[in-house]
Amino acid sequence: MSAVSEHTIEDLDRLFRPRSVAVIGASATPTKIGGLPIAFLLAQGFEGPIFPINPKASEVQGLKAYTRIGEVAGQVDLAIVAVPAALVDQAVDDAIAADVKGIVLFSSGFAEISEEGRLAQDALMARARAAGVRILGPNCLGFMNLSEKVFATFSPVVGQGVTPKGRIGLISQSGAYGAYAFTLARQRGLGLSYWITTGNEGNVDFADCLSWLARDPDTDVILGYMEGCRDGRKLEAALAAARAAGKPVVMTKVGRTDIGAQAAASHTAALAGEDAVFDAVFRQYGVYRAYSIEEFFDVGYAFSVAGIPGGENLGVFTVSGGAGVLMADAAADEGLALPELNQQAQDRIRELVPFAAPRNPVDITGQITNDIGLFETSLDIMLEQGDYHLVAAFLAAAGQGPMGEHIAEQIGRVRDRYPDRVFCAVSVFKEPVRALLERNRCLAFEDPTRAIRALSALAWFARQRQKPAVPVDSRGASVTLRTGSYSEADSFQLLADFGVPVPESHLVADGVEAQARVAQDSRAWVAKIASPDILHKSDIGGVRLNLRGAEAVGQASDEVLAAARRACPEARIDGVLLSPMEEQGVECIVGVQRDPAFGPVVMLGLGGVLVEVLKDVSFRSAPLNRDMAMDMINELRGRAILDGVRGQPPADIGALAGLLVKVSHFAVAAGDSLESLDINPVRVRAEGRGVVALDALVIGR
């Protein structure tokens, strides 16, 4: 059982929405760690009581101070602990005794520095858990609740000003990164509801915060910065909760590349899962993954200002042909649709400006400088006649001058007429223009490419949330595997029990038995050595293909046995497996790998060079439903091969999806007893003719 089951999500209410705050280790100096939160709470106007705890002072920053937290008369919801590591045990025990429900533990010197520190942290957390107290930290920068002005942090960035109160909740596993992100958000004027750093995650972890924000009425959009995750299933449950609440999640996860992951391992106490698995889980739950902090905020901004569009059709309005093309290029890169305006609408645009390019992008040219009203008129034509869910308008430098305000007003009016569309203006803005646009729920971007990327993220999310919910866990049959490799025949049997199509096969002891078995059968046959100890059968001459006639099958069987005995004298040999030759098709690789954080993860790749050279594979965390399996197939770069190239017929994609789902059910049923499964190859026959696993290897843990 994981820690979450001992707490309820409601426990976090008193941590993140406290009505009273004590600071243990309170300092009279407002620039010290124990002084900063008091200074922030006072300066920002927290409305509840603040209780400084300091054995040597009777007053701290103008507030009455207490020797110990036990002396405070009223209820203390939240205790901030800002004492050196050596004093933390006492402070936490005092807080527990004083019946606090939430603790923010700034102190460092625990799991992040040594094994000894980890043990001390574990012991501390065990006491807190037993008492039902939630702890954020240790080794964290704390959190801010911007709507209720709870500044439970010692990050000096707050002293330089805070972001507006808004509807974006930000969670960061790193304090320094969180502080930097907060500064950027402030600079961009992004409104936050919560800012939370999780540090060592001794008790409250990233997934807890995510689940809580998914329920929080003040939060519409969740931005997360992750370095690793210990309990993948818990993270999945949190992502499912955010998805169910309709709240977009934008995630930056570092350690994507090998070199990045090496760097991560050298500094983080968390166990990093395989990045490809994170990526698969993010896709699975409709999480938008951002690859830079710029994208992180661009997309978060777009979600918070514009909301979710009804589809993926983009209309581009421009006053510069070149910028229109640039945006069309970017839209094509992002997979957005740019449907052409109908002829009637094109004619109307040409009536306004004879030299306009009216298709989409609608290039109204520099004529806009002579008649600013062309903007509103053109937008109206585009929206009346074209089915555009998203509209991007490139206005060159017009956002600077007095024209900017006219334009913002025009957009406001068009938005009132088309309230369900997403609008984005691209220009160089002076501040009042930007604010006016955003008040009209129109995005304001200075870079055309970034604007298109953000619109594409909104469209992507719109598509994701139309998908049926993801199965978080499966019920059903359970299988317990023994340790070690299973033979091909046994592997086939395990898969066949879950409905995975496997070849007709006959296990025979030798050539004589082989000859007898196929005597009445005119098909072509394959003979393979059957041994749990021989994994790469082809390499040792243990596979013979295309055998016709009983005599040939018998002779090949004997040769395969001899080759195996020669190459692997120690191997246990069960005999020879005979199967009919398979018909033509596309070869795929399907596998399952046990991930330490997320459990069984299903992999799909196309056979041959695509998987070997280009690493063209896709992943999902098991179990899968049919939509997820189709997503896996569609994510392959070589996807078109399944549609039939070089005169081949289209492959049976539906059957491949079915196989993936069944394999995932097997993986979930085998659970922690499964180390890995390889089906290599899966032959995908022509459409309507199904799939078959041509080789299989199950390994138990």
Add this chain to the structure above:
Amino acid sequence: MSAVSEHTIEDLDRLFRPRSVAVIGASATPTKIGGLPIAFLLAQGFEGPIFPINPKASEVQGLKAYTRIGEVAGQVDLAIVAVPAALVDQAVDDAIAADVKGIVLFSSGFAEISEEGRLAQDALMARARAAGVRILGPNCLGFMNLSEKVFATFSPVVGQGVTPKGRIGLISQSGAYGAYAFTLARQRGLGLSYWITTGNEGNVDFADCLSWLARDPDTDVILGYMEGCRDGRKLEAALAAARAAGKPVVMTKVGRTDIGAQAAASHTAALAGEDAVFDAVFRQYGVYRAYSIEEFFDVGYAFSVAGIPGGENLGVFTVSGGAGVLMADAAADEGLALPELNQQAQDRIRELVPFAAPRNPVDITGQITNDIGLFETSLDIMLEQGDYHLVAAFLAAAGQGPMGEHIAEQIGRVRDRYPDRVFCAVSVFKEPVRALLERNRCLAFEDPTRAIRALSALAWFARQRQKPAVPVDSRGASVTLRTGSYSEADSFQLLADFGVPVPESHLVADGVEAQARVAQDSRAWVAKIASPDILHKSDIGGVRLNLRGAEAVGQASDEVLAAARRACPEARIDGVLLSPMEEQGVECIVGVQRDPAFGPVVMLGLGGVLVEVLKDVSFRSAPLNRDMAMDMINELRGRAILDGVRGQPPADIGALAGLLVKVSHFAVAAGDSLESLDINPVRVRAEGRGVVALDALVIGR
């Protein structure tokens, strides 16, 4: 002969560096097209005489006005023409008569609107060319020379302020885009030397401006925005000039994607070349291609502030582990090397901060807030012990406060000790800090990913300029092809004359002759139908492989002839081509396609699904040298296949490069008489065993 040969590059001096300016169509209203340049020249302090030309005024904006340009007593270097299209002929003729050498023609209503306009434009340009006068435009926003304060533009953006004088020259084919870019440059404080828009390019085109800036002593870095190009060879010569001058060129070329190119075709009068060809030419001449305006300026900024590094090793300093990993991820994406710090240096970092992660990224942790001097000390250790050409320092929010100035001073001192390194600070900056950093030639970025991308661009350019110069044109044999398809045998002969290895082959009339020809030969043979009219021989049963023995060869030859006569009764048939079976290897596709702007372009792809499904191909404009051929090979995503996968030996890459070079020589020799060449497949044998063209089809124009 192209237009360039009739002018010299020096002619542009009087256009872009005039000592006197006349404005034909001068207006007393400083917001009108004919008034704006005068207002700008006056406000910005142009030092030479300004001559307003206006038949109805004796004074314009406080300057003495002239009825016609012929009345001006002194020399007029530059005439700005700001009259309606109908009056342009007269204005240009007057200017020619007055012996001006350069004209900026704002007026629109020419090639961009109709065929009639194009004819008028052509006639006008012919007169100017005959008179030796260079014209920028028509339909352009003009240019600015920021060091000599020549504001020959009517773009209102100048009225809102100008960029600092600097060393970046910016050329834009689009006026609106140029104005927008100018505003962004001003907002970012980027220093420009020239800003030039080329409009319809009736006379002075993008390549002219590029060549001129390549020689201009005030310009170090050239930023270009392109939509299309009519004379590819001229562009190549200009890029070669910039390369020879050691000036980095950063280019945005729109119309990359099909949908983008469609949009481009709908608005631009220029003929857009295939985008893949542009891309190849840019690579060929070491041009950095930017995919967004943000990248365009980021890279331009980096070149102008930091210069070119000596190599590609990146050292990352960070105060946040997570940001360090993010930057390591980005560096891995960009292909930068992150060599680990040596043990001694790691030990010294750990002495400073016991919990630091000292490998690279060097994560000094939040300790920096307790001891700001750690920054300089760590950088010194990194640069003394590690061979880092580039150093990126992530400083979280420290660029904001007073710490920011300390940090800038520390970087200044380290830079003095290591003047040949490139430094980049990443933080959220207050303005004095940014200026201080840039004065110390340290880049200042707010986004870690953008910082790494810019550093990577510098490293990329450093690598490009070490390559030997590109052959702009080849001398040598010339071949004139006839129109239409050549037979396989004739195609082989054409290629063989240029040293391309082709199979041993024997043309025979029928099975009897075939049998006689191979009677004494024990090798396996291939028989193929020989006909100039049958392009896809396999499809009609016109190819038979692996024939052993004279009888089999003879029979197959007859069968191939029969199949061809059956399938293509109209085809001319030369007989049957016999070749020995080729040994194993990797199959490639090599082709040449004639591009309307750039002439013959060589293509390379890997055979099979990689080229068909993934479009994994690379291009270069002919002729190639060996380095360029190696670049083509290395650009293939499936490059690893040539190194040997699935137990195959490495392929003879050197021989493949040689074949590409020879094919390019053939293409140049055939010149405009070559429509296309396909060699499909080229068999690349194991290393040391060469290559051979297994099939070839030459088509003459």
